[in-house]
Amino acid sequence: MQQTDGSTGLGKVLMPVPDPHPDVFDRQWPLRVADIDRLGRLRMDAAARHIQDIGQDQLRQMGYEATHPLWIVRRTMMDLIRPIEFQDMLRVRRWCSGASNRWCEMRVRIDGKRKGGLVEAESFWININRETQGPSRMSDDFLAALMRTTSVDRLRWKAYLTAGGRQDAAEIHEYPIRFTDIDLFDHMNNSVYWSVVEDYLSSYPELVAAPLRVTLEHDAPVALGDKLEIVAHVHPPGSTDQFGPGLVDRTVRTLTYMVGEEVKALAAIFPL
Template identity: 80%
Template sequence: MAGSGATVSSGLGKTLMPVPDPHPDVFNREWPLRVGDIDREGRLRFDAACRHIQDIGSDHLRELGFEQTHPLWIVRRTMVDLIRPIEFQDMLRLRRWCSGTSNRWCEMRVRIDGRKGGLMESEAFWININRETQGPARISDDFLEGLRRTTEVDRLRWKAYLKAGSREDAAEIRPYPVRVSDIDLFDHMNNSVYWTVIEDHLQSHPELLAAPLRVTIEHDAPVALNDKLEILTHVYPAGSTEMFGLELSDRAVTTLTYAVGDEVKAVAALFAI
């Protein structure tokens, strides 16, 4: 991260693990960037990138042979860095590997490269779910053994990086209708749909795309079809952002709180890196 000059391994300003390439346990796929994934300028959108991150996760799980024994996962946090825009008609190269494990969850890195030099980096905190109880479930020893081949972190803990903003001091509050097509197998709004909120915000604030950008979303509770979802915007100027970590005190941070009434469903943060 810029600013502090020090490497940060945790928190909102963390340094993402570099790809261990070449490595036999880095999962590698390529496919073309298509018209349904781009904005009006031809840039790979955040929501489309996160669909690709989900898709390569499913492909990776199938390749490892654990699609039947570990079929259900939920994402608690996704961090995406837009380093250089990936543009229309490029070919995407996605590489996925594990950057941290525990008995019931893991962090998975996905690097998306375009052949023309575009780059997006991501890390997601995934929780293995028991089909019957719908709660966290232990990952099998043989699955963990494979995941740990690319990381030395085997005591991964959950710690929230973000706090919700209040209605009282929000810079903006706007409704965000939930559509039938937003709902997935869990009867909740799909993870990638949360990132359409980010794209809407960037449409109104294109200056955020002038430099490399980090966007992080943490999920607190699911959004259902009939929920009256609202987005609460807060903008924290540079010098007032120590709450996000000292390494971010030199830059502005925007947060978007996904709320249904008084219940917080998710929180996002955007800032230049």
């Protein structure tokens, strides 16, 4: 596997798990039938649900589920290092890799304990105020608890992706929004955006067979009734300097999630 380079951007190196460490949240559960594709691989949309689930479990374990109940994810970077296969036992670990007073980056490592599969992820989470629905300060004691696994205490948001247009797209297709895709915020749930990625990757099985990085950024919510279109672009090697100097040697595929002319989300897909 060729390593990406840089501490930020699409080629960033993810923080390794500080294990053993008392503040790494560690849980296990079986890989379920509903979470696999036709070949038995843990799908990325299912991994995104696991990332959400362990976040809620950690909040409950830390005693902050009542005081910090609402979070939205702004970006998730997910590395499929080795496919995790059906009938495996998942070991899911979560810890903070950077924070400020209203948001944090949380690392998740998902290991297949029996067969050796591995998914690495990092998500940028924003703490939301229930009344205003806007970013909210975390309590000092909660922030201090997060900071026990990182020294990054001035985390800033910076978008890694820019939208692609319809005029030069490799393909465009509509993605129907279902009632069951909508969550507590009355928006399409984060994991459904990853279903779009899986739908796209179904036409390129060779990408899933190799170490792969997918980065997904959320710009605006998708609502029930929206006509969501997925605008795909393929950037061949040598044309990808826009994504950072470490990616000029590989093909980068992008997906722009659009409702009319409004960009809702962006994804970048490339081999590691």
